[in-house]
Amino acid sequence: MARRKRSSQPGSDxxxxxxxxxxxxxxxxxxxxxxxxxxxxxxxxxVSLRSGVAKTTIYRHWPTRWALLLDACSKLGPKPEVPDTxxxxxxxxxxxxxIAGQLRSNRMATVLPSILDAAERDSxxxxxxxxxxxxxxxxxxxxxxxxxxxxxxxxxxxxxELVAAILGPLFYRRWFSRETxxxxxxxxxxERAVATSKH
Amino acid sequence: MARRKRSSQPGSDxxxxxxxxxxxxxxxxxxxxxxxxxxxxxxxxxVSLRSGVAKTTIYRHWPTRWALLLDACSKLGPKPEVPDTxxxxxxxxxxxxxIAGQLRSNRMATVLPSILDAAERDSxxxxxxxxxxxxxxxxxxxxxxxxxxxxxxxxxxxxxELVAAILGPLFYRRWFSRETxxxxxxxxxxERAVATSKH
Numbered sequence: 001m002a003r004r005k006r007s008s009q010p011g012s013d014x015x016x017x018x019x020x021x022x023x024x025x026x027x028x029x030x031x032x033x034x035x036x037x038x039x040x041x042x043x044x045x046x047v048s049l050r051s052g053v054a055k056t057t058i059y060r061h062w063p064t065r066w067a068l069l070l071d072a073c074s075k076l077g078p079k080p081e082v083p084d085t086x087x088x089x090x091x092x093x094x095x096x097x098x099i100a101g102q103l104r105s106n107r108m109a110t111v112l113p114s115i116l117d118a119a120e121r122d123s124x125x126x127x128x129x130x131x132x133x134x135x136x137x138x139x140x141x142x143x144x145x146x147x148x149x150x151x152x153x154x155x156x157x158x159x160x161e162l163v164a165a166i167l168g169p170l171f172y173r174r175w176f177s178r179e180t181x182x183x184x185x186x187x188x189x190x191e192r193a194v195a196t197s198k199h
Numbered sequence: 200m201a202r203r204k205r206s207s208q209p210g211s212d213x214x215x216x217x218x219x220x221x222x223x224x225x226x227x228x229x230x231x232x233x234x235x236x237x238x239x240x241x242x243x244x245x246v247s248l249r250s251g252v253a254k255t256t257i258y259r260h261w262p263t264r265w266a267l268l269l270d271a272c273s274k275l276g277p278k279p280e281v282p283d284t285x286x287x288x289x290x291x292x293x294x295x296x297x298i299a300g301q302l303r304s305n306r307m308a309t310v311l312p313s314i315l316d317a318a319e320r321d322s323x324x325x326x327x328x329x330x331x332x333x334x335x336x337x338x339x340x341x342x343x344x345x346x347x348x349x350x351x352x353x354x355x356x357x358x359x360e361l362v363a364a365i366l367g368p369l370f371y372r373r374w375f376s377r378e379t380x381x382x383x384x385x386x387x388x389x390e391r392a393v394a395t396s397k398h
Contacts, residue, residue, distance in 0.1 A: 038316055038319075038320070040239070110319045110320075113312055113315040113316035113318075113319055114316040116312040116315065116316070116374050116375070117237055117312035117313040117315070117316045119312075120237075120309045120312055121237070121309075126377070130377070133375055133376060137376075158387075160376070160378060161368075161384065161387050161388075163376070164367075164368035164371050164372055164376065164378075164384075164388070165364070165368055165388070165391050167371055167375070168363075168367030168368035168369070168370065168371035168372075169360075169363035169364055169367035169368070170367070171367065171370070171371055171375060172363050172366055172367035172370055172371070173363055173367075175315050176315070176332055176366070176370060177332060177336075177359070177362070177363065178325075178329070179359060179363075185360065185363075188357075188360050189360075189363070189364070192364050192391050192392060192394060193391060195391060195394040
């Protein structure tokens with residue numbers, strides 16, 4: 001990747017293409033470092049060393065380290081799409097199955113605790129974490145709205161409590177009890193979450 | 200504290216008392232460092248510096264850094280007692296109110312994410328975390344057994360799923376969504392958790 005950055009023979013590459021490649025190299029290095037060493041290992045110095053892209057170039061594209069980290073985190077895995085299966089349970093099953101897959105295999109799952117940890121001590125990382133967390137929650141909000149339109153959830157139902165009942169047990173198994181998240185577990189979590197939301 | 204360690208005038212202090220004090224100073228320094236800097240800040244070197252107790256003395260009482268960390272973590276807050284209010288909901292409310300209080304004010308709540316983070320990369324910390332986690336779960340197991348004896352929970356009910364339905368939303372609010380954990384929230388979590396466990 002260092003070679004790419006320095007291959008500046010005119011005409012061999014369109015400048016836009018070079019910028020695209022160097023940004024890609026920086027993001028790739030950032031999330032490699034994040035997943036290998038956690039948040040504290042992903043400094044701009046280390047990213048520059050690993051990607052072969054100069055720090056000044058990095059700062060040209062990302063004004064702060066947090067902007068870079070946020071961008072790298074947002075690329076750690078595909079975003080869940082809002083499902084539309086026609087039923088609340090169907091939509092929740094689709095969403096949770098997708099997230100469970102990410103928790104099993106995705107780098108994000110290994111990196112997130114280091115972000116949680118730093119967020120306890122640093123408000124700019126708490127902001128970064130809040131943005132990542134909003135990405136998790138947004139598709140659930142949509143699914144609840146669809147369910148309310150179909151009359152499957154009452155109008156006044158508390159979305160934030162419902163999300164806690166769904167993501168809570170999932171996250172708990174991944175990071176706290178470190179137990180398997182299988183389809184049976186997903187099913188019982190959904191049963192419990194919607195059981196008392198209907199009346 | 201450094202003074203205490205070095206006050207070795209014979210007769211001024213009973214040897215057992217000196218040992219007790221120096222162990223206390225080491226544990227106090229360890230959990231100060233844990234809560235200020237997270238797990239990576241609590242090395243035996245740093246603990247020795249902060250407590251004024253020599254490393255050799257520290258290693259005499261705790262054969263490994265993990266033994267020390269586990270001991271310090273276990274002293275971070277009082278353990279929840281097993282409540283016995285006579286009903287499942289009463290017992291769960293008592294337990295969750297106690298844990299919610301710890302999550303709001305206890306140092307453990309600030310330290311735990313750094314343990315989760317390190318557990319992703321280091322199996323000896325994964326063991327440490329498993330021990331801490333067992334401490335959280337044990338009183339719930341007892342409460343479920345009492346409920347089964349009273350016929351409030353079916354014999355075959357899955358304890359690990361129930362714990363996930365109870366601790367999951369609580370931990371989710373503390374470390375992921377960073378929302379308030381109030382009595383209303385505790386009530387709805389319990390309602391949901393036990394709703395589908397009764398049949």
